[in-house]
Amino acid sequence: ATEWAPDEETRRSCQSKGKTEIECQNYIRVLLVNKTEVMTCGTNAFQPLCITREVQISLSVLERVNGVARCPYDPRHNSTAVVTESGELYAATVIDFSGRDPVIYRSLGGMPPLRTAQYNSKWLNEPHFISAYDIGLFTFFFLRENAVEHDCGKTVYSRVARVCKNDIGGRFLLEDTWTTFMKARLNCSRSGEIPFYYNELQSTFYLPEQDLIYGIFTTNVNSIAASAVCAFNLSAITQAFNGPFRSQENPRSTWLPTPNPIHNFQCGTIDDDGPNEGLTERSLQDAQRLYLMNDVVQPESVDPLVMQDDVRFSNLVVDIVQGMDTLYHVIYISTEYGTILKALATPNKNLQGCYLEEMELLPPGVREPILSLQILHSDRSLFVGLNNRVLKIPLERCSTYKTETLCLEARDPYCGWDFRQRRCTTLEESSNMSQWKQNITVCPLRNQTTNGGFGPWAPWQPCNNDDDVDGVSSCLCRSRSCDSPAPRCGGKNCEGSTIEVANCSRNGGWTPWSSWGQCSTTCGTGFELRQRTCNNPSPRHGGRVCVGPSRDERFCNEGVSCPQPIFWSPWGSWTKCSTECGGGVHSRVRTCENGNSCPGCALEYKACNLEACPEVKRNTPWTPWMPVNVTQGGARQEQRIRYMCRAHLSDPHELQIGRRKVETRFCPNDGTAACETDSDFFVTPVVRVAGVGWLSWETWSSCSQSCAKGYRTRRRTCAGPEGKSAPVACRGSPVEYQDCNVQPCPGPAKKFSFNS
Incomplete structure (x- = not known):
């Protein structure tokens, strides 16, 4: 082990910029192994630093480089990175102290440094980077971001983006910037007349043997918790990138499909001249405005492989297991509560969404999020990263099933019953394939906590309702049961009513008369009004309406005569100006007739003879x-x-x-x-x-x-x-x-x- 902390001067500089002592530590955000070397990049008290060491017991330092654009400043900012076989580092992170400049950046190796367009929210709009993979001629990045093409409020979409590894940037236009950057939306939704979308990507896992990308998708943190696992084939991703683009002529126009100027685009190899050979000004302009694909990347199956409500998944890894008759994909999913779900990914509808096991890693009553999952195939173990420790769990635990019934009904792809050895073993441990049996046809029955859910409402039926206010009324009633599913193993009961009553008849009743209103006149005969309404109670569902008038009138001020009106007389003529030139004043007057309470002034002044004197x-x-x-x-x-x-x-x-x-x-x-x-x-x-x-x-x-x-x-x-x-x-x-x-x-x- 080696300790790597920021020096005292760097820590003091960090705290002088308003950061806390906890923030001004060194948080490792990049850990990549390349052949005989391991690269680690840390926040280093808001001065990112990368160190390359030998993969040996001594872990001697080979090189120190600036970590900007390879590692974030703030430990809370997300990032991901991948190093290619030729030594180029592809990082998706934030490049500035404030975290306002997200970037996909290439550095090191023999290729020139390139980045995404700076401060262009249409390329990257407040992204949350998830993962990066070096696949063939491309580097792929998985992320979620605010959708620029969604023009009805703020929403988050999950994306896959890619760049060519032999991209060398543009000339004059897009200089030091990717010319092959593209991104497409990932769809993970529950089918139906109105699909239910899981918009926010949380974790991915790449199976190179199957060209499959598994992903965890959840609802927004401010909505009802729900999670799903969807799988995407690389061919579907390639098909979306070969399709039309989606572009916008100006900030106020609609996003519309745009034909792809280079159908079936290929990067070529690193030794070729690459996609930048012969770039014209028009092709660079196209690369600058055409980056969002019109087609959505669809998952391998219509519905998610795994779905669960009221919980948020966080990380996943996938293991390929050879069963008796076929290959199984076993998914390990971590939850926000600190548990791990072991599930099957299979096109078999009888097995879709099967939970094989739920592993409780923490003591009862303790909840802690799982930060990472990793499978080490050489050790046949699952490693679980928590806040302050790492747990190691064997992938194969066949010995825990002591009988044939327990072994077969576990439906565990790792295990089968060996009739010769009379015990539950792995396929590799079996003495003879013909004497080894599995029975993975339906989901296992396990003591898995299940919250209750309401079934559909029964049809409406006539009924009587008796209450203290309206008495007995004729109504319509319907009911439902908490059986879809029923609560099990300590799960929550359904929340809500099991019976609904509607359309109860009721006769209307008058409210008391209101007080008499103000007289319509202040002098001379007028009238005043009082009212009542038929809402005490209101008639409904066939009840009788109120009988009688809703308003009543009477005369008022019958003996009060009106006084003479008081008003101003017309204005008199203007007096002579006080000066012949250079600006003076003159005035005029009026009188108040029939009294002295007229509003306003009796005397008015106005400027005159404003022309200059000789x-x-x-x-x-x-x-x-x-x-x-x-x-x-x-x-x-x-x-x-x-x-x-x-x-x-x-x-x-x-x-x-x-x-x-x-x-x-x-x-x-x-x-x-x-x-x-x-x-x-x-x-x-x-x-x-x-x-x-x-x-x-x-x-x-x-x-x-x-x-x-x-x-x-x-x-x-x-x-x-x-x-x-x-x-x-x-x-x-x-x-x-x-x-x-x-x-x-x-x-x-x-x-x-x-x-x-």
């Missing part, structure tokens, strides 16, 4: 000149301001101050010259713009005079990031003044006298 422009007068910059020598810079306003207003007096215009002048200090106007410009509110600022000052201009103090100026420019002028975006003056040549002018010397 544009009005105004300038303010200039302000007086004001000094803004005085030099040390007395020269000064002055400014004056006025505002220009514009607006769409109906009243020009409502204008508000808007844009400001500034005019600047320079006045010398000596008064020898008139003030010189320097510039005038508009000033608007400074808006700070990113990247805008003053450039460097220019060089000073020449002095206005050569001596006796003159002045000079320099300028600067407000510019944006690209050098574009933006005069209103900077704060401060664009011009600066400075005194110059302050020395006195040369001239004749002057004499000054000072008085003491």
Whole structure:
């Protein structure tokens, strides 16, 4: 034995994704033996991993590969796999962490990896994979899934799907995808005018010697429990795959039969060019849309080989046993209760559905589902897999039948009575074939638990029924018995009535009068109503109806006069609009006549003169000149301001101050010259713009005079990031003044006298 658990880092990573400690273990979901090697694939704490080991005592590891698309992430997700003689692994599982991408995938070996179309529910629609088999040129997969072709609610169909083993995928279209994927429905039903279908496949078993596939089919888990076993011949499966397809032009159209473009399709051998040789765009388009077969695969017999109600089968295996005159197929079926049914599969109607034995594996009162069944022919044993152990049961237990009667009436294909040895033996243990006898002609009588079932109803007959309410009535009665079958060996009795009574006659009776209803008027003469019905009781099956009226009327409000009506007068005319333009309001009124309780308002307003007013422009007068910059020598810079306003207003007096215009002048200090106007410009509110600022000052201009103090100026420019002028975006003056040549002018010397 070898232990294989996920490492601590992998387990912590699994739990960090919200999984439980139980989920973050390693669950073996694939166990395949190929010659001298055994491949095991486990969930490995939601990081699937596959390990190939030698089939030896040491079980040394040969290879480790990623288990994605070979084994599911979640131990609860189903999967199946098969490995071919050439080493290719065909797996049907889910390929993603969330379990939303089901896939039939080929890997390993010498063929290229291929898969079913991704996220295409028409190829695989929430499938539950059951088994996979390598048969000839094909790999077959058995599953159940939600039926895409069933357009009346959700239902589950059982399927068989197949792919060619030498499929290499498409080119451009269906690249890395199967081009030979097909699937067909499996039918397992109880015949009748309205067939009873067992839609959900649970387990299969392949008998290569007979080319037979046995399957367990059950009803849905939400319906009444019922199970059946049906067998399908490979030739019937091939016939369905060679027939027409069933396709849908668009999601809203009906599924209709479509001719098969390649009748009697064959894969060829692995050494041939295969079905993909010479694939055209049209054939790839056909492979993409034609995958569902129109014909249903029918079982080998009209009715199931084994049927049972009130129980769900889970697994089966089949053994071929040589009897005295013929070969028998012995089916071992596990149930949800932990028992194993041993049954015969035969076309003989006397033996159809025969239970040879019911094996109780668990202690009384204990129920546990059986997880797996396996026959080991070399050991002539049946191995039973339970949750925490494996049981081994011999296939042949002839020594338990001590007498000739017990041996022959057991109808066990493994056993017969040897007259020479005077004991129950197998055919191989018999001393002489002529001295060995079997008697498998009818089903054995065994202490098998059987629940009771009702027989058919007897014909209706006249009878009298006496009850406390209606007294004696003439009726029809019928009865049935719990005898089809009768309960046996602790089985349940029938649930339900054994007698039905119907069509009992009864006379009708009035109910009490109802209360008087509301008067039809609130003032002035009206009427009010009361009623009664003839259902106390209702007459039935020939009983008398009630006599008399069912309604009664009387006058009301005879002395109550109606007041004058209160109502609104018509609306008056609209008043003059409050403005000539730019949107105003006007109103109108109405009065309440004969009172003051009229609903609604007496005054109504409405917008008027919504058209825009004409544009009005105004300038303010200039302000007086004001000094803004005085030099040390007395020269000064002055400014004056006025505002220009514009607006769409109906009243020009409502204008508000808007844009400001500034005019600047320079006045010398000596008064020898008139003030010189320097510039005038508009000033608007400074808006700070990113990247805008003053450039460097220019060089000073020449002095206005050569001596006796003159002045000079320099300028600067407000510019944006690209050098574009933006005069209103900077704060401060664009011009600066400075005194110059302050020395006195040369001239004749002057004499000054000072008085003491």
